[in-house]
Amino acid sequence: MIHILVLGAAAGGGFPQWNSNDAVAHRARAGDPDTPLRTQSSLAVSADGKNWVLLNASPDLRQQINQRRQLQPDPNAPLRASPIAAVVLTNADVDHVAGLLNLRESQAFAIYGHARVLDVLAGNSIFNVLNPDFVARRPMPMDGVLALKDGRDAPLGLSVRAFPVPGKVALWLEDGNAPDFGTAEGDTLGLEIRDEDGTSFFYIPACARMTPDLAARLRGAALVFFDGTLWRDDEMIRAGVGTKTGRRMGHMSCDGEEGTIAAFAALGVQRKIFIHINNTNPLFVAHSPERGRAEAAGWQIADDGMEICL
């Protein structure tokens, strides 16, 4: 069995974003039940319900731990303890790595990531706050099955298969002089998490387009969490709050001919959930027409605190 806990459903900046001043942000801040606050994208997964693996570590991680009893120490554990045994990173976006800075204080756990992402952490001395005597950093092979282990090498009953998907290097690592901003394979990963009985699901919080390879991989899957950043490619420009398209940011859109809903239509995925949803995406507003269309196409919208047993 795989226990899945959605820690945060929102893309970078969360919902509302700190400097958002549109009508939806005001509704959210005023406590409108149709627009609940959401923290930044991350899942926690567990085989036994006791030891948890984070899939990405969002800047909101401290708040997420305070809100979820599953991530708080077992009263029978030592005076300093945590059920968080490992963190698997899908890219080096701030909304996926900054949460590591909350996991200091000489607590043992393991970090898994592509070698390029681990190199980025190594090149930023602020991550030295994670004491190397306690925190192991382990590169993930591409498309191999890797048994996840805690910081002291004890197996966690889950494996990960990480694979590259189309995407873009993290914003803060962009090289304006290089083709495709210096993006290389491994900068954006999808993950397949599997338990010892063979039950598995996919977590792909960023993806720039559906490829035949990716479609073949996802066909018939029991559950896929997928990039729901923008509803339409030019949504931020039309709203007057940004200058970039989704494509420029490395995200395919939910809607449209080349969008995610269309791309999944014939894949036979049993349960499809949008996650990493930007504050501008109308999916975050209950009863919006766009949300109705997504739900009619068989999609769910991730919500902070959502729990799934698979």
Place this chain on the structure above:
Amino acid sequence: MIHILVLGAAAGGGFPQWNSNDAVAHRARAGDPDTPLRTQSSLAVSADGKNWVLLNASPDLRQQINQRRQLQPDPNAPLRASPIAAVVLTNADVDHVAGLLNLRESQAFAIYGHARVLDVLAGNSIFNVLNPDFVARRPMPMDGVLALKDGRDAPLGLSVRAFPVPGKVALWLEDGNAPDFGTAEGDTLGLEIRDEDGTSFFYIPACARMTPDLAARLRGAALVFFDGTLWRDDEMIRAGVGTKTGRRMGHMSCDGEEGTIAAFAALGVQRKIFIHINNTNPLFVAHSPERGRAEAAGWQIADDGMEICL
């Protein structure tokens, strides 16, 4: 007039710390009103109640913004806006700089810090997420009066005088082979914030000892927020949750012959508030004997959301 808003009262890790498993942490997580949750140390200050300057940017900043209407956009402002006009840094501790990572999305503001701290930010590429077209980084001279300005150079009606205090370089920058872990002057600052009428207060969230210079500076002050990390120097060792003394971490203790309460006894400071309080410090427990002693000596304990007009 100076408006002061306590965004967070706790030292690094907050209260409770993510991996704390002692009785007080359990009381806090269970919602005991004597042990409310606290976020990490930061103040917001304003001359006009509209434009705010953060004194340090804690990892909890996104949550702090969501909790404090003063830091949310004015409904009459543009679609992307923030009342946060500047951030002044007292050191490079993770609990004081990591919050900067929440202030992305091409919003104009200014960062003030010692040149050594700004060099540390420049050396960590993750801070490139703060778009240099919008975010100015300005070195603070030591012991000179500097008028604070927003990211577009508009004055904010407040000035800062920054001065070095005894301390230690940030944990993640420690050099185990250098004397005093590589600490140099400027690694730990105190701040005096002053409005145009000459009203002023001090913010000193980390200080390793009281010197004659510092005592002379603080004598007769209207208000001082001061380092309340530990109640006693060996508190973490005695509690079985750490191996370091307060002295080793660059903090003087509240109690004891060389402690803060004793050091302030003859200074005639009108209002004294402990801030940057560690999760192990019994000051966080209402009705604790230690809190009673601090209050009897004329001290207050900072609390998240506390507001002061000076």
